[in-house]
Amino acid sequence: MSAIWYECKVKYRKTDETGGQKVTTEPYLVDAVSYTEAESRINEEMAAYVSEEFKITNIKVANYAEIHPFENADRWFKSKVTLMAYDEESGKERKTNMYLLVQANDVKEAYDNTITVMKNTMGDYTIPAISESPIMDVFPYFSGEEGELEQLERFNALKASKPELVAVGDMGETVEDLIEVEN
Numbered sequence: 001m002s003a004i005w006y007e008c009k010v011k012y013r014k015t016d017e018t019g020g021q022k023v024t025t026e027p028y029l030v031d032a033v034s035y036t037e038a039e040s041r042i043n044e045e046m047a048a049y050v051s052e053e054f055k056i057t058n059i060k061v062a063n064y065a066e067i068h069p070f071e072n073a074d075r076w077f078k079s080k081v082t083l084m085a086y087d088e089e090s091g092k093e094r095k096t097n098m099y100l101l102v103q104a105n106d107v108k109e110a111y112d113n114t115i116t117v118m119k120n121t122m123g124d125y126t127i128p129a130i131s132e133s134p135i136m137d138v139f140p141y142f143s144g145e146e147g148e149l150e151q152l153e154r155f156n157a158l159k160a161s162k163p164e165l166v167a168v169g170d171m172g173e174t175v176e177d178l179i180e181v182e183n
Helices: 035-049 107-118 148-160 175-182
Strands: 004-014 022-033 055-059 066-068 074-087 092-104 124-132
Touching: 004 035, 022 035, 035 055, 066 107, 074 107, 092 107, 107 124
Parallel strands: 066 092
Antiparallel strands: 004 022, 004 055, 074 092, 074 124
């Protein structure tokens, strides 16, 4: 299942470099399954960062195909990647655009990181544009529960296993025993 990213704009009072208070609105990205969950998650995440009151002014689905964080980078860049495919029926080249959110320190590093992300792509592509994104931070979904993986493995094992046969005959024979008797 692919992630749906929601861009949430949050308005709050921020202390600037001079020590003065200033009201600002900043966009954040959260991974959620609905607008309701996105609102809940951004409230939870922002409560940890903002000590005063804040207001969510807008939530919209973000147009990012993939999000790629990189170590030692502090800004987010929007990379426009154009995938090229040859349509055999019409004989024309078809172009499809997708947007990646890549973490980097400058545009050149964002370009290099986009190339790194796209290195295993089978088809041809170009990178026609890279621009700095206003996104302040990205909050992917992670429950943090240790037993989550173990529960998933147990569920998948149960799903793949065969059900146990129950006694059905007068003398406690199973379905298998009755089938063997009939043959």
